[in-house]
Amino acid sequence: MKFLLLRGASVLVSAGALFLAGCGADGPVVWPISGATEGDFPLSSTFGPRVRTEDDVYDFHRGIDIAVPEGTDIYAIAAGRVSEIQKNTSAGGMLVKVDHGGYYSTYVHCSDVEVDVGDSVDAGEVIAQSGKASNGFAHLHFEIRKPGDNKKDCVHPLEVLPYTDKGAPTLEIGKVDMTNPLQPKITITARVGAGELDLRRVSVATFEADAGVILEGLTPLSERSYDTDDWNRTYTSSESDIVIDDPDNEGILVRPKKYNNTMPSYEVDFTFTGLVGTVTSGLLRIRAVATDVTGNVISVESH
Ligand SMILES: [Zn+2]
Structure with a gap:
């Protein structure tokens, strides 16, 4: 039996360069700190898997973090109605939630709140002042929940906030463990720049095909994927704070590299098991695909 695997040629398919989301029927959407549409980059943390800097613990982060000094004005991102205020959260500080009709924005670790439940707010209206988390980190933790307002409804905030998209993620096919050639373990590394996050x-597919054959259009032997929104919906309970964020779930080992707002990019290794290898003497070929929030896609094939 022979296999050849390796980093391969890449095929890039990319959508447009500029993407402004959220300018729907309900009016403009702005960022919660700048109150503008350019974006509060660099973010300290993005939506998805991360390694907490303070204790190296794996953690699925349900929002974005924006580091700002305590007392910084926080703006409602869009018109809506204040649906919830919590005075003392276990995460630290106060919480404000705004119902935008179809989705919710949540502002956490606030030191002060300037609105009441039931108040109508406009995009860019000051609703609170920033504070710090219980660990002392001064920042705004911001979430988008859609369509419900439970933790499991959290989606990537960049699906709603406007930003300038710089193109598809970068993607590499890394280690391919053929200890059991029928069940290869394949590591895919995906990376996005700090200006977009x-x-x-990320998905991976295995094929049996000769070297050089274009895999696009062929039926894969197997295919697996990791989607940040789906992962949160699957592994977050809506009724309690119990969270099953185990990087080994589903046979997908998720290993985010440490990231903070001084780093140029956010990078995650995904090791997929449960894949099917070649059963005859054919060549194992691999295709990996990564998609960003705006739908930019990059596809990489092994030779
Ligand atoms: Zn956070």
Whole structure:
């Protein structure tokens, strides 16, 4: 039996360069700190898997973090109605939630709140002041929940906030473990730049095909994927704070590299098991695909 695997040629399919989301029927959408549409980059943390800097613990982050000094004005991102205020959250500080009709924005670790439940707010209206988390980190934790307002409804905030998209993620086929050639373990590395942090989905497919054959259009032996929104919906309970964020879930080992707002990119290794290898003497070929929030896609094939 022979296999050849390796980093391959890449095929890039990319959508447009500029993407402004959220300018729907309900009016403009702005960022919660700048109150503008350019974006509060660099973010300290993005939506999705991360390694907490303070204790190296794996953690699925349900929002974005924006580091700002305590007392910074926080703006409602869009017109809506204040649906919830919590005075003392276990995460630290106060929480404000705004119902925008179809989705919710949530502002956490606030030191002060300037609105009441039931108040109508406009995009860019000051609703609170920023504070710090219980660990002392001064920042705004911001979430978008859609369509419900439970933790499991959290989606990538860049699906709603406007930003300038710089193109598809970068993607590499890394280690291919053929200890059991019928069940290869394949590691895919995906990376997005600090100016966008919009990784949404990574998938891998195995094929039996001769070297050089274009895999697009062929039926894969197997295919697996990791989607940040789906992962949160699957592994977050809506009724309690119990969270099953185990990087080994589903046979997908998720290993985010450490990231903070001084780093140029956010990178995650995904090791997929449960894949099917070649059963005869054919060549194992691999295709990996990564998608960002705006739908930019990159596809990489092994030779
Ligand atoms: Zn956070």
